Amino acid sequence: MSTNILVIDDNLTSRAKLRACLPTDMDYAFFEADDLGSALAVTENNQFDICFVDYNMPNTTGLEIAKILIDNGFQCKFILMTANTQQAVLNEAKQLGITDQLDKPVTPERVIEVLKGISK
């Protein structure tokens, strides 16, 4: 069964990097959003299994976007994908129920590790 993956990150190469690091034997559909507006639009008509969300984004942080999506009833497994792992950021994520983390720079090995962790 195909896995629907959404990445919310303002940086194009960061989104492409994640896609390039996904396991080659994984059956998935990959969707992208670069801000709050596009995240709201793509989640309106699609269901997702996994959502990778960046933190440092212009205007609205990735976790603020995640909160808005969750408040709108959007359900999926969120993974915080950032190099900004300040304790305050991790605490904010935890408050939203986001405990999985993928540190940047993203590597194929780490992506596989995180995906295995959430499938348990």
Add this chain to the structure above:
Amino acid sequence: MKLSQQQNDMLVEVCNIGMSKAAKQLSTLLTDSVEISIPKITISNTESASNYADLFHENSVGCINLSFTGEMAGIALLLFQQSNINFLTQQFSQNIAIQELNLADNELTKVTMEEIGNIIMSSCFTAFANFMDTHIKISVPAYMQGDPTMIINECYQNYTANGDDTDVIALTMNLKTKQHHVSGEFVILLTKESVQNILSTIMKRIQPN
């Protein structure tokens, strides 16, 4: 503002904590060992800011800059020799299907360097924030390239444009990779208030009561 030798040493230690994280990230990105210089602490103003340009052997550099606010406030600049930029971009995007991104070369360089700067500088500020037990708000990075004197002056003047006080504390460190000879300068310009906050955090740890 004048720093005593002890205050200077304290700042060097804190600077080492953050800059070491930055070096580790550069090392991971390039799969290469990174050597870091001892951090330099200087009092800087508009006139002296351009002196940083002397650190570069080329008359064109690529610079990723961002601002940060909170108990630690200021701007950070990560500058690489222009000749290193193509290598950095290629290394970062080596497993990416670049043609699918549909970007002109200069646009690809810009977004890639912004992401590289984001990764390196965010890690540095994470170390600073966790050390100070606080949250440092970081802006989205911006990339520019050109003459180092002009770039540094522009960043500096944008930063001090709204303030009465143009004196800042500059923390500077060189990052150099062993195999690929990539050389970068990481410059953090801090407000005096930030420096006081850092020193006060350290003093509390040394003398808790």
